[in-house]
Amino acid sequence: TTDVLLSGLSTEAAKAINPAVQVSVIDNWYFMAASVILLTIVGAVLTDKFVEPRLPVYQGERNEEMKKLTPEQNRGLMASGIAALVFIALVALLVVPEAAPLRNPKTGGIIPSPFIQGIVPLIILFFFVISVPYGMVTKQIRSASDVPDLLVDPMKSMAGFIVMVFPLSQFVAFFNWSNMGKFMAIGLTDVLENLGMTGIPAFLGLIFLSALLCMFIASGSAIWSILAPIFVPMFMLLGFHPAFAQIVFRVADSSVIPLAPMSPFVPLFLGFLQRYIKEAKLGTYYSLVLPYPIVFFVVWLLMLVGWYLLGLPIGPGVYPHL
Structure with a gap:
């Protein structure tokens, strides 16, 4: 950033x-x-x-x-990995093709382009996308109200x-x-x-x-x-x-x-x-x-x-x- x-x-x-x-x-x-x-x-x-x-x-x-990961945590990491692959694939579809919407609309290049200019929000979205499946699989996120609590705990x-x-x-x-x-x-x-x-x-x-x-x-x-x-x-x-x-x-x-x-x-x-x-x-x-x-x-x-x-x-x- x-x-x-x-x-x-x-x-x-x-x-x-x-x-x-x-x-x-x-x-x-x-x-x-x-x-x-x-x-x-x-x-x-x-x-x-x-x-x-x-x-x-x-x-x-x-x-x-260091504590060993539980089977539940391993499943959570697997879910996060799958979410990461899906996210990367979607971003690739928006960037790699010649007429992709995140390319430079004038030159068709990647540098500079909306993709490069928006790399920071994409990174933030990436971490959000991979963290939610982990929380849901490990049952740390059972409802939307759990998310604010998880944000507050590290601040303690x-x-x-x-x-x-x-x-x-x-x-x-x-x-x-x-x-x-x-x-x-x-x-x-x-x-x-x-x-x-x-x-x-x-x-x-x-x-x-x-x-x-x-x-x-x-x-x-x-x-x-x-x-x-x-x-x-x-x-x-x-x-x-x-x-x-x-x-x-x-x-x-x-x-x-x-x-x-x-x-x-x-x-x-x-x-x-x-x-x-x-x-x-x-x-x-x-x-x-x-x-x-x-x-x-x-x-x-x-x-x-x-x-x-x-x-x-x-x-x-x-x-x-x-």
Whole structure:
């Protein structure tokens, strides 16, 4: 969903240079898919070799043993699988044929098309379609009134998070009201523009600027809404594709989220940590999580530079340069 929102902002910003440019949600899929594989390996090695050995021996009372699935649950999974296949088949019928309604009505292509633009609601509908049969087969859903109860139950474990988010949200609201985030973004952006950076220094500057701003503005889309109107046209004038500028921002934004004090995920992660280490404080959380954003940021940055130097496509038919 983040890429859907950011691609819309990138498209609007790109119109300042070329009204015909369209940034699709899949324009960076190749790079992101490769990033998932690389960062998963890096994260696993980092956890196994560096983070986990530093953890004390767990002596709590929580029993997290995996329970075997009951025959009823297995039947529920089978029903969900069948529902998933039916859903995928129906979507394929709406996309694959040449005259399918979810194709681009003008070009007949898939990129861009109503299918790509509506991928988020399709995903939401998909999970709804596969979850209802499971609930019905396992008898967790006996009537329509059971659905709200099932939606409420998971929120009970979020009570601590909700309590912590309330004062945090007030601070974020006051910070936004002061416009300090926008002031910092515009000021730092002016510095990069005045330095006249091009090529690798240009997107390195955007990465470090974005990483800094992400520490003070909770919403990545809010930051990109500030930076995109400035950096997307600037990158296009330097010969970069606007989708590449978006990738540059995503590398920074996604890397520093665990460290951002303004992020709503920080109290959530701390709440999970306190389930196992009751005396854990914010310092405990940061000491454990610090290696991840640092290593991920460096590895991802090197990957981005290498991808750029090799001129590899970042998505279907999309390259770093226009």
